Amino acid sequence: MSSRSATHILTGTRIRERRLALSRKQADVAQAAGISPAYLNLIEHNRRPVGQELVARLAAALDVPRAELESGREEARLAALREVAAGLDQRPEPARGGSAPELDQIAEFAARFPGWADALVTLSGQNRALSRRLVSLSDRMTQDPYLLTTLHEVLSAVTALRSTAAILAEGDQGLTPEWRARFHANLDSDSQRLSTTAQALVAYLDSFEADSTMLTPQDEVEAWLAAGAPPLDQATDLASDAARVMAAAHLERLALERRLLADADLASAADVAPDPLAIAQRLGRPLDLVMRRLAVLRPVGYEGAGLLICDGAGVLTLRRAAEGFALPRQGEACALWPLFQALANPQAAIQARVEMPGGARFDTLSFATRAQPGGLSGPLLSTAQMLIRPASAETAAEPVLRIGPTCRICPRSACPARREPSILQAG
Numbered sequence: 001m002s003s004r005s006a007t008h009i010l011t012g013t014r015i016r017e018r019r020l021a022l023s024r025k026q027a028d029v030a031q032a033a034g035i036s037p038a039y040l041n042l043i044e045h046n047r048r049p050v051g052q053e054l055v056a057r058l059a060a061a062l063d064v065p066r067a068e069l070e071s072g073r074e075e076a077r078l079a080a081l082r083e084v085a086a087g088l089d090q091r092p093e094p095a096r097g098g099s100a101p102e103l104d105q106i107a108e109f110a111a112r113f114p115g116w117a118d119a120l121v122t123l124s125g126q127n128r129a130l131s132r133r134l135v136s137l138s139d140r141m142t143q144d145p146y147l148l149t150t151l152h153e154v155l156s157a158v159t160a161l162r163s164t165a166a167i168l169a170e171g172d173q174g175l176t177p178e179w180r181a182r183f184h185a186n187l188d189s190d191s192q193r194l195s196t197t198a199q200a201l202v203a204y205l206d207s208f209e210a211d212s213t214m215l216t217p218q219d220e221v222e223a224w225l226a227a228g229a230p231p232l233d234q235a236t237d238l239a240s241d242a243a244r245v246m247a248a249a250h251l252e253r254l255a256l257e258r259r260l261l262a263d264a265d266l267a268s269a270a271d272v273a274p275d276p277l278a279i280a281q282r283l284g285r286p287l288d289l290v291m292r293r294l295a296v297l298r299p300v301g302y303e304g305a306g307l308l309i310c311d312g313a314g315v316l317t318l319r320r321a322a323e324g325f326a327l328p329r330q331g332e333a334c335a336l337w338p339l340f341q342a343l344a345n346p347q348a349a350i351q352a353r354v355e356m357p358g359g360a361r362f363d364t365l366s367f368a369t370r371a372q373p374g375g376l377s378g379p380l381l382s383t384a385q386m387l388i389r390p391a392s393a394e395t396a397a398e399p400v401l402r403i404g405p406t407c408r409i410c411p412r413s414a415c416p417a418r419r420e421p422s423i424l425q426a427g
Contacts, residue, residue: 011055014069016044017112018062032061081106081117084124147216150201157194161187200241217242221250222319254296261285261293270299276365276387277349287349287367291387295320305389308339312382322388324360328406335417336403339386342366346382353391355400357411361391 019029030040034057042048050058059066085101110117164186168175175183220243224235229251238244265283273279276294280287295307306322310333319327328334338352346368355361368384404410407419 011050011069012043012046012048013108013112015040015050015058015062018064018069019044022062024062029058029061033057081110081121084121147201150197153197154194154201157190157197160190161194164190217246218317218319221246222321225250225320257289257293261289263297266290266293266297267299270294270301275351286369288369288383288385291365291367291385295387302389305387307385307387308333308337309383309385310339310343312343314340314343318385322362323390324356325362325388326356326405328409332406332408334404334406334410335419336401336415337386338364338366338401339384342368342384342386343382346370352401353398354403357404361400362388363391364388 019026026040026044027037030037033040033054035054039048043050055069056066059069062069082103085103085106164183168180168183168187217240220238220240224230224237224243224247227235227237229235229247232238232244232247232251235244235247238247261283266279269279269282273282276290277287279294280290283290292307292309294302295305298305304323306325307318307320308316308327309318310316314333316333321327333339338350338354342348342350347370348367350366352364352366353361354364364386366384366386368382370380370382372378372380402412402415404412404415407415408422410418410422412418413422
């Protein structure tokens, strides 16, 4: 059987299963197809190949479309079943259950029970989708700062209302008109605050229930940027008030930086200078400004570029995706990114070639700055940013730093910076 192709095996088996389902005798089907019963028996047991013309005659005899007997249509089904089996093998040992799937019989199973095979593939896909949804919901409920802050605001407003109402209910007779009016004003203010916060929370929950994923205000802003940053009155990605405030502030920064470094000047310098540091020196502008403007303008040589910005705590405050560079959820970035190395080396330009788990390589430039916006007595604030663009083939021999998006979905098991096991690793 190993000398015959899976195509013949599937075709013969499907012919036999169709005939048996119709309760037809081999002799009747063979006569209708113009072949001998003995030859049909060999075909059904996958001992003879079946040409296109004969398949057509057998399909007519069995009253079934020819595509139902041909096996080419089964390739996608077989691939899907193998993917289901591979998913079972990747589960932790206690969750694997009993015997492993019989991979050597997968073609026979798909041919004899196509309905069950399709049902298995469909249910497996639904299970994976629900698992991803569960992980997303769990992460969001425990890590979403906007949701936690809003719930805290609701509880705070409810507590204030209850306290004020209790005072009025228990001691109303002893209150002066001035204090009574003050408490009534507090009730009015707290009730309006509760109403506004509750409406914002409902709108926020509705926004991520309508989609397959749930968005924080920063997620909304990033989706808005990916859509080309349309005018705020036309931005459907900005569902929350907080996201609209952040988007408006972002537009103000872009306008200011465009005045400091015009598009034409940047594009002209990029044609001459080989790298962002050379561009900054040529134009006499700060390197961090040049990096941000390159990520927005994307002149020749910077097509598909992206930008990551983080604060001194390592929290990403801006994520402008580069083509092919996988970005994780907020707060879950890979600790090996040069972006974080720059925080410890302010004012030093750090160039690195990085490689993602899938093999895609990128050239990065990271740069950190420090500022004291409150003067000498104010806090010291650090900001780091990393400009990302697809690696050029000319420098393929440079050392490569192997990174990932985040530990949870990175398959590099031997990574020294791993924080938690990957869900992509077996066991």
